[in-house]
Amino acid sequence: MARTALVTGGTRGIGAAISQALKADGHTVAATYSGNDEAAEAFKSQTGISVYKWDVGDFDACQDGIAKVTADHGAIGILVNNAGITRDAPLHKMTPEQWQEVMATNLTSAFNMSRGVIDSMREQGFGRIINISSINGQKGQFGQANYAATKAGVIGFTKSLALEGARKGITANVVSPGYINTDMMKTLSEEIMASIIAQIPAGRLGEADEVARCVSFLAADTAGFINGATLSVNGAQYLD
Ligand code: CAA
Numbered sequence: 001m002a003r004t005a006l007v008t009g010g011t012r013g014i015g016a017a018i019s020q021a022l023k024a025d026g027h028t029v030a031a032t033y034s035g036n037d038e039a040a041e042a043f044k045s046q047t048g049i050s051v052y053k054w055d056v057g058d059f060d061a062c063q064d065g066i067a068k069v070t071a072d073h074g075a076i077g078i079l080v081n082n083a084g085i086t087r088d089a090p091l092h093k094m095t096p097e098q099w100q101e102v103m104a105t106n107l108t109s110a111f112n113m114s115r116g117v118i119d120s121m122r123e124q125g126f127g128r129i130i131n132i133s134s135i136n137g138q139k140g141q142f143g144q145a146n147y148a149a150t151k152a153g154v155i156g157f158t159k160s161l162a163l164e165g166a167r168k169g170i171t172a173n174v175v176s177p178g179y180i181n182t183d184m185m186k187t188l189s190e191e192i193m194a195s196i197i198a199q200i201p202a203g204r205l206g207e208a209d210e211v212a213r214c215v216s217f218l219a220a221d222t223a224g225f226i227n228g229a230t231l232s233v234n235g236a237q238y239l240d
Helices: 013-024 037-047 059-073 095-126 133-140 145-168 183-187 189-196 206-221
Strands: 004-007 028-033 050-053 076-081 127-132 170-177 230-233
Touching: 004 013, 004 059, 013 037, 013 076, 013 206, 028 037, 028 059, 037 050, 037 230, 050 145, 059 076, 059 095, 059 189, 076 095, 095 127, 095 145, 095 170, 127 145, 127 206, 133 145, 133 170, 133 230, 145 170, 170 206, 206 230
Parallel strands: 004 028, 004 076, 028 050, 076 127, 127 170, 170 230
Antiparallel strands: none
16 A cells, blocks of 8 residues: 655665655655755655655654654655764764764654654554664674664664554564665775775675665565564675
8 A cells, every 4th residue: 555655864875765665666755854955856856756854863853844744745654764874983082972963863863753653653553664774783883883872772772663563553673784885885985995895795885776675675564564673685794
């Protein structure tokens, strides 16, 4: 059945691929972004997907944004918490700001957004919450104590939601990408990139579409018995 889907950070990178995959599945998609107006406008004109600007780390902004999307497109049946940032530094150099920014955007956002849709999903007797984690939340990563903590946190958060939603037709699952060919990777030096690719048995980065198809699968009405799972998409770089 066609649903209204909301994808945070849905205008660029993995999020853009997810938005487009859900649209291709027949859902009405709304994509949020936080800063890059130019990329968001280009995405909107290329795909016809509506875009909304707010800070997912801000609880009130999330509630207002969800109300607007609901007024425009109807009750949200699928929520994809994808928005994420990095502020890499080893702990001895990490600032409280680098810690807090990553917490707000990657983890508090999942609470802010899920809290905003949960009452409506309970009323609908249907919901799909899909949270994007990372291989580095599963294995840890030098220079990413902040990022890895949020991405591991997302997994515990999701498992708890799975237990709470199961009786109401609401599933919560994690998709955990490895290193994917997006702008986030462009912050890394050539030397670091080469060392990362050397650690991936597949011998290459993943593509955003390869993550999006997992979200599409978990968002389907027919995926109702998959709940609390973590689906890794990492070219065999980390197996758990
Ligand atoms: N393991 C062990 N030691 C390491 C290391 C590693 N992976 N990387 C660096 N070091 C060591 C260095 O050899 C150096 O040692 P010495 O002081 O003895 O020479 C020391 O740590 C300091 O290294 P740097 O000079 O590189 O430190 P820096 O402060 O300039 O940079 C860093 C640190 C920013 C974390 C940088 O190493 C870095 O960018 N690392 C990659 C982090 C990474 O993989 N991020 C993933 C981004 S993509 C993403 O997050 C998406 C996703 O979900 C997968």
